[in-house]
Every structure is written in structure tokens, then in C-alpha cells.
Amino acid sequence: MKLTNENLKQMFNHANRKYFNNELPNIPITWKKKLMRNGAVGECVFYRDDKKHPKKVTSVEIYLHTWLQDYPPYLIQTLLHEMVHLKLGVRVHHGKVFQKEIRRLVAVGAYDGIL
Numbered sequence: 001m002k003l004t005n006e007n008l009k010q011m012f013n014h015a016n017r018k019y020f021n022n023e024l025p026n027i028p029i030t031w032k033k034k035l036m037r038n039g040a041v042g043e044c045v046f047y048r049d050d051k052k053h054p055k056k057v058t059s060v061e062i063y064l065h066t067w068l069q070d071y072p073p074y075l076i077q078t079l080l081h082e083m084v085h086l087k088l089g090v091r092v093h094h095g096k097v098f099q100k101e102i103r104r105l106v107a108v109g110a111y112d113g114i115l
């Protein structure tokens, strides 16, 4: 069985409710065969399409590599990772703030049964 974009959205909504207090914005989340970074399995892209305000984020999208369709635990892990990027914003990478948020997710059971 192959998961659809709609399935992804349901997983996103579920995780948003359960682990993010439903505070993440309702953004597009889409399967993709080729991501921008070689070897990446997911990405959270912050678009800046306002020419008058080039630093302003105008929209955000999450893409997940179709490869993940065959690896459900890794899919959930990757989705949560990209949702953390969505929560923390464009300037935060994988440093202390990011790790703290991952540890929070572990503590509330987001990874139960998959890690």
C-alpha cells in the first residue's frame, strides 16, 4: 500500500494535536521523489517570495522523500523532525534549541514504539 499526500496530512494533524498542542500552522505536506539536498529524506522549506521584504518568510512547506513510504517508523521520525523545523523557524538548525525540542518529543512519547 502506498501512502498518499492526504495520509501524510492526517499524520501531520495527528502529531500536531498530540505533541504540539495544535499550534503548528496548517501547511502543505507532500511526497517528493527528489529533494534539494542529496541524501535528504525530508525537508522543511521556508519560502521568501516577498521582493520588498526579502527576509520575510511568506510560506512554508514540508516535503518527504517517497523512499520513506516503505519505512513507516523512519517516516514518522522524519515527519517529527521536519515539524520541529516548522515550529522553531528558519534560523534554527540542529543545535541546542533543536535538540531540546527533540528531547521534549521523546519525553511526551512521540517516539514510543519506533525508537
Ligand SMILES: [Zn+2]
Binding pocket: 081, 085, 094
Ligand atoms: Zn533538519
